[in-house]
Amino acid sequence: MKSRLFCLASLSAFHLLAQTEAPQRSLQSxxxxxxxxxxxxxxxxxxxxxxxAAVEQFSQERLEHRLVRTVPEALKSVAGVAVQKxxxxxxxxxxRGFTGYRTLAMIDGIRYNHxxxxxxxxxxxxxxxxxxxxxxxxxxxxxxxxxxxxxxxGALNLFTRSADYMGETEGQFFRHGSLFGRWHSSEQSWxxxxxxxxxxxxxxxxxxGGTWKDFGDVIAAELGEQPFTGYTQRSYDARFDxxxxxxxxxxxxxxxLWQDDSWRTHATIYGVSFAGSDIGSDLRRVTDYRxxxxxxxxRGEDLEGPIKxxxxxxxxxxxxxxxxxxxxxxxxxxxxxxxxxxxxxxQFTNDLLGGTLTWGADYYRDEVxxxxxxxxxxxxxxxxxxxxxYELLGAYADLEPPLGTHGTTLFLGGRYTFARADVGRYEDPxxxxxxxxxxxxxxxxxxxxxxxxxxxxxxxxxxGGISQAFRAPNLGDLSRLGASRSDEIxxxxxxxxxxxxxxxxxxxxxxxxxxxxxxxxFHTLLxxxxxxxxxxxxxxxxxxVTKQNSSNGHVQGAHGEIEWDIAQHWTLFSGLxxxxxxxxxxxGNDIRREPLSRIPPLTGFYGLRWTSTNGKLWAExxxxxxxxxxxxxxxxxxxxxxxxxxGTPGYTLVNLRLSxxxxxDITLHAGLDNLLNDAYRVHGSGSNEPGFGATLGVKVRF
Numbered sequence: 176m177k178s179r180l181f182c183l184a185s186l187s188a189f190h191l192l193a194q195t196e197a198p199q200r201s202l203q204s205x206x207x208x209x210x211x212x213x214x215x216x217x218x219x220x221x222x223x224x225x226x227x228a229a230v231e232q233f234s235q236e237r238l239e240h241r242l243v244r245t246v247p248e249a250l251k252s253v254a255g256v257a258v259q260k261x262x263x264x265x266x267x268x269x270x271r272g273f274t275g276y277r278t279l280a281m282i283d284g285i286r287y288n289h290x291x292x293x294x295x296x297x298x299x300x301x302x303x304x305x306x307x308x309x310x311x312x313x314x315x316x317x318x319x320x321x322x323x324x325x326x327x328x329g330a331l332n333l334f335t336r337s338a339d340y341m342g343e344t345e346g347q348f349f350r351h352g353s354l355f356g357r358w359h360s361s362e363q364s365w366x367x368x369x370x371x372x373x374x375x376x377x378x379x380x381x382x383x384g385g386t387w388k389d390f391g392d393v394i395a396a397e398l399g400e401q402p403f404t405g406y407t408q409r410s411y412d413a414r415f416d417x418x419x420x421x422x423x424x425x426x427x428x429x430x431x432l433w434q435d436d437s438w439r440t441h442a443t444i445y446g447v448s449f450a451g452s453d454i455g456s457d458l459r460r461v462t463d464y465r466x467x468x469x470x471x472x473x474r475g476e477d478l479e480g481p482i483k484x485x486x487x488x489x490x491x492x493x494x495x496x497x498x499x500x501x502x503x504x505x506x507x508x509x510x511x512x513x514x515x516x517x518x519x520x521x522q523f524t525n526d527l528l529g530g531t532l533t534w535g536a537d538y539y540r541d542e543v544x545x546x547x548x549x550x551x552x553x554x555x556x557x558x559x560x561x562x563x564x565y566e567l568l569g570a571y572a573d574l575e576p577p578l579g580t581h582g583t584t585l586f587l588g589g590r591y592t593f594a595r596a597d598v599g600r601y602e603d604p605x606x607x608x609x610x611x612x613x614x615x616x617x618x619x620x621x622x623x624x625x626x627x628x629x630x631x632x633x634x635x636x637x638x639g640g641i642s643q644a645f646r647a648p649n650l651g652d653l654s655r656l657g658a659s660r661s662d663e664i665x666x667x668x669x670x671x672x673x674x675x676x677x678x679x680x681x682x683x684x685x686x687x688x689x690x691x692x693x694x695x696x697f698h699t700l701l702x703x704x705x706x707x708x709x710x711x712x713x714x715x716x717x718x719x720v721t722k723q724n725s726s727n728g729h730v731q732g733a734h735g736e737i738e739w740d741i742a743q744h745w746t747l748f749s750g751l752x753x754x755x756x757x758x759x760x761x762x763g764n765d766i767r768r769e770p771l772s773r774i775p776p777l778t779g780f781y782g783l784r785w786t787s788t789n790g791k792l793w794a795e796x797x798x799x800x801x802x803x804x805x806x807x808x809x810x811x812x813x814x815x816x817x818x819x820x821x822g823t824p825g826y827t828l829v830n831l832r833l834s835x836x837x838x839x840d841i842t843l844h845a846g847l848d849n850l851l852n853d854a855y856r857v858h859g860s861g862s863n864e865p866g867f868g869a870t871l872g873v874k875v876r877f
Contacts, residue, residue, distance in 0.1 A: 217573065260857065264301060277646060282430075283332075283428070284595070285518055290563075291558065298437070309830065322535065339762030342416070343374070361849075393405075395447075409433050410430065421477075422475050428469065439861065442455035444458060450821070453468055457503065467516045471488070474484065485524075512543065523535055553679050554810075558657050582834045585624075592617070593794065596612070596649070602667065606683055614670075624639065635685050671722060677700045680698075692738075705724055707721070731756065734751065746783070749780065779801075791836040804825075818859060847870075850865050
């Protein structure tokens with residue numbers, strides 16, 4: 176409580192100080208803009224409607240309207256996406272059946288995934304501050320041609336806030352800012368955010384921001400308060416943008432985040448059983464995280480000569496993980512992992528064949544140090560191998576020329592990637608002694624897609640094509656040592672090959688005066704799929720597993736969304752998502768086909784939105800209905816702390832959201848969540864979501 180009062184007092188003082196001589200500025204519309212550009216699917220500023228893919232965009236205003244808590248939770252109402260949460264402080268989107276290291280996140284176009292990502296859901300998407308974002312874009316489907324390894328299920332690009340100095344009057348000094356607060360009853364949480372921008376219009380701008388989040392234990396329907404589901408998080412971000420001349424601009428940015436006391440509660444004795452799920456045996460399982468990103472970017476636009484635009488980026492990221500596990504036998508495991516990632520990216524565009532050629536190269540290198548002690552006794556390695564490095568070097572090209580004069584556009588791309596892993600020390604799973612490894616891989620992928628106008632006005636578009644994706648084995652595959660599912664311990668693996676994916680897709684888009692439609696069907700082939708395979712050994716009461724390229728299979732599905740302005744001020748919207756898939760499973764010498772792990776169930780989204788004539792009042796009643804998730808493979812059935820014996824029960828979630836622009840500078844938000852007080856968790860999650868509760872938010876601009 177003291178920290179909350181201190182935070183509120185600090186924000187209030189900041190507000191009063193900033194009000195002095197602060198000029199008035201008009202409030203931008205909080206209605207999302209239809210024609211926002213998308214850069215994730217093409218690496219160029221292309222309208223989302225012109226992109227041959229399923230694209231979802233979230234503006235800053237849209238995130239605030241829905242009082243979004245974390246980056247993964249922003250995606251939970253997107254058709255084709257489910258959000259698994261191993262714990263309340265962790266979240267991982269499942270996109271077209273893929274999650275963990277088969278989905279790629281980027282921050283301002285900089286690769287966020289690192290080489291210690293795990294198979295299955297992980298916590299790292301939750302270590303990005305959603306309140307520091309200007310917008311986010313999700314492009315579903317393979318993105319390996321443009322972004323390299325890991326972009327299998329989809330690519331999520333997160334764009335940070337800036338001072339937007341180009342929108343200000345030229346030569347005039349400006350300064351303005353905002354304060355944002357959010358409270359939620361059944362999360363027992365408080366979030367606050369402060370932003371301040373200043374600079375000289377058309378010349379330069381500096382953005383400063385900070386966020387404080389304090390989450391208490393979640394109160395779930397039927398289960399009550401779930402112990403040790405709360406945590407704290409704080410972050411800050413700074414970004415300087417300057418116009419060097421008529422064509423070139425410079426960006427310098429830094430952001431940092433701390434997350435403390437994030438428990439994996441389901442693995443401990445404090446877990447709460449749901450629909451027959453088991454409770455863990457650990458006495459404590461908690462992790463602290465520290466991460467940062469710094470980058471410098473030089474960008475040129477409308478250049479003379481063959482190169483029309485250029486972008487050069489130098490970045491450095493850090494991640495510090497501290498794990499504290501007290502097992503049931505009172506052995507205290509302390510593990511740490513420190514990762515430093517250097518990134519270099521060069522991107523260029525040319526006019527070619529009446530269209531745009533985007534090409535470039537990128538390089539990322541992880542330096543990884545890990546450690547672990549058991550009751551003070553040192554082990555050979557931490558969560559992954561110690562004294563390790565991992566490199567990704569790639570070159571790509573993407574051409575988008577029109578074909579004739581009949582509204583047909585070709586999208587043709589390719590990428591070459593070299594990946595290399597070096598591990599100085601890891602624990603050999605057979606001898607238990609220290610060993611080292613070094614391996615490298617080459618890969619070439621391509622993409623061929625078409626988009627066709629179906630009418631003269633270009634309001635209907637048909638798109639489709641074939642796209643390849645791949646994922647090189649990472650340090651988590653090659654050298655992991657630690658707990659995996661409920662009763663598994665994972666050990667190192669060597670001799671792995673890259674996973675390969677081929678995706679076939681067909682979709683349609685419509686943007687009419689009153690109706691907007693997007694629908695997509697896909698079929699993805701899996702080759703040399705890396706899975707956890709039992710070794711037959713038992714270590715400390717847990718089944719030992721290791722990674723192998725042991726599986727081929729497929730995943731297919733369909734998802735679509737529609738918005739219909741049924742009357743003035745009223746919009747009806749709905750979406751549906753279906754995913755299915757299966758792959759080879761090895762049990763001893765037997766091979767059998769089983770469902771892919773954690774496949775989301777059939778899920779529907781629906782709602783009704785109303786906006787007042789003057790746009791100051793906005794209301795939305797929305798619902799989500801998910802069927803029972805009972806397509807379980809052997810590994811899912813053994814993950815008994817997260818997945819109930821007969822699968823995860825279906826649920827219906829109904830929410831009400833309200834936003835009111837009280838004055839030019841004050842917007843009020845309110846919500847009633849889980850109106851039916853349904854007891855539920857998303858398939859594969861380790862704890863239940865909040866029961867019925869209220870959310871209040873306020874944003875003050877100055």
